[in-house]
Amino acid sequence: MPKDSQNIRLTDKSIKSLKPREKIYTVADGDCLYLVVHPTGLKVWQIRTRRGDGRNHKKVLGKYPALTLAQARERRDWELLNMDQSGTMERMTYQDLSEFYLDHISLDRSEPYVLKLRHRQENYMYPKLGLRLADTITPPDLMDCYTPIAKKYRSLARRIASFNARMYAYGIVMRKVRTNPALMIAENLPEPLPKQHYATLTEEQDIAAFWRNISNKPMVGADALIRFQTLTLVRPSEARRAKWSEIDLAKKIWIVPLMRMKKRREHIVPLSRQAIEILEAVAKYYPARKGLVFPGRRRFLSAQTLLSHIEACTDGLVAHGLRAMASTTLYRLKFVGTWIELQLSHIDPDQTRDSYRHYDYLPERRAMLQWYADYLDALRDGTPIPPKPDI
Template structure:
């Protein structure tokens, strides 16, 4: 006949004294109180592992932190797992591992991992702006939260004050970035689904404001204003360089002397500095080479064409041209990026091939076959386009432009 274990009483557990050797008191159904020689007491669960005859022990915890009643509740749960052929010790270890993983996968840590991938696809300046926006607006409130605990209501509460200030463009960018981070968490197996998919619907959409630019017939007035403006030579050269080369503000401001190939009259911008992460070649014209000659005594011995005013070892800020245009009276009339739009409008009106214009602006051709084909063939056609554009700017600058040469059609 099987031996029947008499359940322990609270008094027995409390009064159990230390002996020369550790010993055990049995409560039944696997629950054991182990008393050590130093007098400490711990609850153990003794059982047979599922599918094998091997015996195992699971430590529930110390007495009196865990009472007799609580130890019995833990025993019941462990036996319930065994009835389903689940090893309670392995179950506990897996739960602890998941808890530890949850605590280590904070939103900020996951965002940092996502950013390591994201920054390979964008320019350095944009990457800096992106990360700064998260540090400023998101991490203080959500950074330490486990990624699995991020919810839409919690996130919306964090963004609401930004929307209340009317910074709707910032809200739009933040919701986009938050969704990218959560999608990364889904794709790396940290969460099952993104809880932030629809949070942009909780905020007003920013009004679409077209980037301030000028009409083609306003180019002469712009060149006249630049020529009379009280600005530093480097700033003047930066504005003219960007206007002639049709590149983005960050690409112009970060131009390096090592990127200039005067043997072939080309400016070779590496992929890591381009918005679309693709090498871009800009044919140099007589006018852009003259800008380089003006810069040579100023920065030819340095790394960057346009050194920063305070620290010449660094390049000028991409907002330098914008700030100068604003001081010249072009606030809300023209931004540095708008000079690309001015070039595009002018060249399209003059009848240049739209594909050649798009290639000059470093826009990505979605057709991969055409991209490979255009890279070589369009360079010479782009060179003609760039020559015409520089000549056009020079005519506007010298006052020789006759009402924007209307009616002139040059096919590049």
């Protein structure tokens, strides 16, 4: 039996009383079920069995309290019931199959994208189907999950349905399930409503008021992050997860790794004088904390925190709208479209050429971003708009 295990069955009260220690320790509930307590306070359910060859086998079931004591025991019973003589798990629950597929696509998709897919599964699918064996789930079971979602979020319901169809297809290929109950369901859900553009600002007086308000805030936390994202034209998730190891202050560039990019392509961001000033101010406030430029209480700042700070500065603007605000301004003033689209990291139709354009138009994009930063400052201060760079 693992060290620190106990011979009594767990209760919710006893679980809540378990305090973190300097090292990981485990507490037994019985019948191969254990609760692993980490130094951070994280509590994870785990089953431990012995294979036919005498080797030990561990399997993580989920985190407590997201996976309750009763659910963990039910999940344990399913796992043990479907274990073959060698001690390996043959049949997968819906949650197992989902995590198996998410691990697979994480090799090719960005971390924020995979995290978003996992959150959808955790919020909408796992509570109802997570502990069910994947090959016992029927189309009506899936529709029972999708229908309430579609009443409020039609597009989201279709995305989850499409994800499940791909997940089961992969499960068939990998011999985890025999059939795909998710096929053709997405097409039978309500049509999504017409897509709405991100709320943004287009009038110079509104842009000036926003930049004036955010400039009056302390150069720390979410307010510094908003200014930095505005000046770099990156996506909110890319700015929130920025790391000091990606930034070269001497060369005045920020290289966002492909794993964090939506299009899975490394992105070179030239930094204006004002962007450098933000980084220098932030570094003094919390130097290299967690390796993140804009750390939050646990990891990076949340999207909701970013939105609430933007709303405190202006109405009718969201984090993604900062990119639209810059794009609209730069196109209106007739900057070269290629420079703008490259800075926005929009995919180029010419994929072959795209793979060789690592530093394409970097001097031009640097001049464009410096002009945009000076333009915002001029609007804020009521001074003449700077002339376009001669490039």
